[in-house]
Amino acid sequence: MSEVVHANKGLTMADVDSKKNYLVTERLVKRFDEALAVDEVNLSIGKGEIFALLGSSGCGKSTLLRMLAGFETPTSGRILLAGQDVAKLAPHERPFNMMFQSYALFPHLDIWENIAFGLKREGLPKSDITQRVGEMLDLVQLAPYAKRKPHQLSGGQQQRVALARSLAKKPKVLLLDEPLGALDKKLREQTQFELVNIIEKVGVTCVMVTHDQEEAMTMAGRIAVMSKGRVLQVGSPKEVYEHPANRFVADFIGNVNLFDGKLSVDEPDHCAVQTAIGEIHVGHGVSGALNMPVAIAVRPEKIEISREKPDVDHNLFSGKVKEIAYFGAHNTFIVKASDGTKVKITEANTSRHDLSKITWEDDVYFWWHDGAGIVLRD
Amino acid sequence: MAIQNMTMPGKRFVISVPFVWLILFFLLPFLILLYISFVDMGNDISPFKPIWDSSTGLLHLKYENYWSIFRAGEGGALFQTLYIEAYVRSLWYALCTAVLCLVIGYPFSYFIARSAPSVRPALLMMVMLPFWTSFLLRVYAWKGILADQGVLNQVFMALGLTNEPLQMLYTDVSMLVGMTYVYLPFMVLPLYANLVKLDPRLLEAAYDLGASPFKAFWLVTVPLSKAGIIAGFMLVFIPSVGEFVIPSLLGGPENIMIGRVVWDEMFTSNNWPRATALAVVMIGLIVVPLAIYYHYTGDAAEPKA
Numbered sequence: 001m002s003e004v005v006h007a008n009k010g011l012t013m014a015d016v017d018s019k020k021n022y023l024v025t026e027r028l029v030k031r032f033d034e035a036l037a038v039d040e041v042n043l044s045i046g047k048g049e050i051f052a053l054l055g056s057s058g059c060g061k062s063t064l065l066r067m068l069a070g071f072e073t074p075t076s077g078r079i080l081l082a083g084q085d086v087a088k089l090a091p092h093e094r095p096f097n098m099m100f101q102s103y104a105l106f107p108h109l110d111i112w113e114n115i116a117f118g119l120k121r122e123g124l125p126k127s128d129i130t131q132r133v134g135e136m137l138d139l140v141q142l143a144p145y146a147k148r149k150p151h152q153l154s155g156g157q158q159q160r161v162a163l164a165r166s167l168a169k170k171p172k173v174l175l176l177d178e179p180l181g182a183l184d185k186k187l188r189e190q191t192q193f194e195l196v197n198i199i200e201k202v203g204v205t206c207v208m209v210t211h212d213q214e215e216a217m218t219m220a221g222r223i224a225v226m227s228k229g230r231v232l233q234v235g236s237p238k239e240v241y242e243h244p245a246n247r248f249v250a251d252f253i254g255n256v257n258l259f260d261g262k263l264s265v266d267e268p269d270h271c272a273v274q275t276a277i278g279e280i281h282v283g284h285g286v287s288g289a290l291n292m293p294v295a296i297a298v299r300p301e302k303i304e305i306s307r308e309k310p311d312v313d314h315n316l317f318s319g320k321v322k323e324i325a326y327f328g329a330h331n332t333f334i335v336k337a338s339d340g341t342k343v344k345i346t347e348a349n350t351s352r353h354d355l356s357k358i359t360w361e362d363d364v365y366f367w368w369h370d371g372a373g374i375v376l377r378d
Numbered sequence: 379m380a381i382q383n384m385t386m387p388g389k390r391f392v393i394s395v396p397f398v399w400l401i402l403f404f405l406l407p408f409l410i411l412l413y414i415s416f417v418d419m420g421n422d423i424s425p426f427k428p429i430w431d432s433s434t435g436l437l438h439l440k441y442e443n444y445w446s447i448f449r450a451g452e453g454g455a456l457f458q459t460l461y462i463e464a465y466v467r468s469l470w471y472a473l474c475t476a477v478l479c480l481v482i483g484y485p486f487s488y489f490i491a492r493s494a495p496s497v498r499p500a501l502l503m504m505v506m507l508p509f510w511t512s513f514l515l516r517v518y519a520w521k522g523i524l525a526d527q528g529v530l531n532q533v534f535m536a537l538g539l540t541n542e543p544l545q546m547l548y549t550d551v552s553m554l555v556g557m558t559y560v561y562l563p564f565m566v567l568p569l570y571a572n573l574v575k576l577d578p579r580l581l582e583a584a585y586d587l588g589a590s591p592f593k594a595f596w597l598v599t600v601p602l603s604k605a606g607i608i609a610g611f612m613l614v615f616i617p618s619v620g621e622f623v624i625p626s627l628l629g630g631p632e633n634i635m636i637g638r639v640v641w642d643e644m645f646t647s648n649n650w651p652r653a654t655a656l657a658v659v660m661i662g663l664i665v666v667p668l669a670i671y672y673h674y675t676g677d678a679a680e681p682k683a
Binding site: 069070071090091092096097098100101102104105106107108117118121122165166169 | 577579580582583584585586587588589590593597598601602604
């Protein structure tokens with residue numbers, strides 16, 4: 001269908017392909033001595049896309065980013081930018097610019113000089129440099145601070161200088177290494193929208209690395225979840241959250257209840273799994289072998305909780321409330337089912353009284369809709 | 379409050395120890411030096427006369443000790459004395475030594491700072507190792523290397539590079555070789571301490587922004603190691619100015635440095651006031667660069683991001 005749309009705009013297939021596969025890694029591998037840091041990573045990043053590499057520390061995301069920047073040489077594999085292999089280019093020859101985790105601003109240069117550093121290396125005429133630095137300072141709203149040294153600026157301002165410096169050369173690809181990692185929580189929320197606005201305004205293709213799923217989900221159009229050097233799933237934040245490909249992704253992104261069991265019914269439109277807590281119905285088929293071991297993932301906010309027995313056909317269980325955590329916007333309950341399974345349930349705190357009726361050691365019912373659970377094969 | 383009261387005496391004591399040390403062994407001797415530099419030459423029994431004439435009870439300051447350093451005889455041309463020549467020569471050779479140490483020491487320190495953390499202590503140990511041998515012995519060893527029949531000349535002749543031995547010992551070259559050799563660790567250590575703190579990500583940022591490795595070194599590493607360069611430079615330059623032993627052992631007879639001049643005035647001419655005046659002027663010559671040094675390190679000590 002998308003081909004039709006593009007055909008109407010008069011684009012050839014090659015244009016579409018180079019737009020969709022602007023930055024491509026092909027079976028990219030990085031080995032440090034015996035340790036495999038990046039293991040056969042294949043990614044296709046579209047032009048103008050904000051793409052996040054998400055994973056915990058040591059998952060290989062930073063090594064992957066450093067290979068894109070040119071600081072690490074791939075053991076094998078290719079990095080293609082608009083079809084051209086750039087893996088052999090030195091960092092200063094690549095049209096990629098990076099915003100470093102702790103910004104790496106030059107402490108001996110003022111803000112103006114920091115932003116002009118890359119432009120001066122290109123040997124541009126002085127007037128062009130002055131104009132471009134001025135544009136960048138306006139873009140990040142730091143024009144009054146041009147003559148300050150980096151240490152005279154707050155963390156948020158330093159971050160904007162780092163962004164301006166990495167955008168000054170109009171890179172084809174912007175690399176962000178934990179862009180908000182050095183900021184405190186309150187500032188981070190405000191900054192992430194600012195950052196996305198600026199990146200989208202400039203329209204640069206962006207690859208970011210983060211361990212913070214919230215950061216990845218709010219900023220990126222697509223996310224690659226990484227673990228042990230491999231990419232486990234690539235998708236939009238919604239896809240990754242609602243349809244995790246496996247246990248690791250389900251567990252890593254957000255909170256999840258995992259119920260292990262065996263596949264007992266498998267029809268095209270639904271299936272059922274025998275678990276310790278009971279039979280769980282899922283509203284999609286898996287086309288697997290009966291009795292194969294699978295896990296059901298159910299997000300805590302998709303489970304309903306009540307003291308009265310509701311009128312539902314399946315996925316209804318009962319238990320005792322063991323823990324209640326009040327988070328302001330929502331409550332989290334830990335309910336121990338009759339078989340001993342502990343289930344986490346989150347309810348939005350929309351009214352002031354209803355849920356407060358449920359208290360410790362209450363006998364409660366909890367249930368969820370067929371569509372709430374996801375079957376995970378591994 | 380209680381904690382303050384308890385720690386204050388200890389704090390004062392700790393701070394006062396170096397102060398007392400400096401007063402006793404630096405300020406006091408300096409004042410004695412200053413005193414002698416203003417009195418008249420003595421005789422065989424006492425090397426200098428008291429500052430006041432006991433018969434008239436008048437103070438008797440002899441400025442002539444200083445004048446004679448700058449002016450050859452009454453009405454003579456200013457700054458054209460052997461003393462001034464010796465000062466200029468000393469400053470010049472000290473500058474050469476410091477520059478040579480910097481040129482040799484910088485790549486050396488850079489290499490150590492860039493090497494794997496596990497091998498750094500061993501490499502630093504190699505810099506310190508010469509200190510374990512007597513200083514005099516090490517300077518004498520250079521005589522054996524640079525002499526007409528020394529190791530180097532024998533190698534040169536064996537290789538056919540020269541037919542007769544090159545005059546290397548007792549020249550500017552041999553003196554500078556010796557001074558550079560002895561003072562090199564004083565350059566390497568502060569430079570290393572500075573370079574090892576350099577955040578490698580700053581260099582990566584420079585590469586990333588299009589700087590070639592050389593440009594990144596010149597525009598980032600060098601400016602950020604300014605404090606280390608100044609510290610090392612001063613640590614080499616200051617003692618080199620007054621260096622006495624190395625020029626005496628390795629230097630030629632024509633390059634008399636100020637340390638030698640002070641020695642000669644003191645022990646050959648027995649002119650203590652002249653010798654002390656020369657030393658006081660030399661201290662002045664060294665205090666000026668020191669003041670510059672502190673000005674810059676004070677600047678470099680500003681908090682950095």
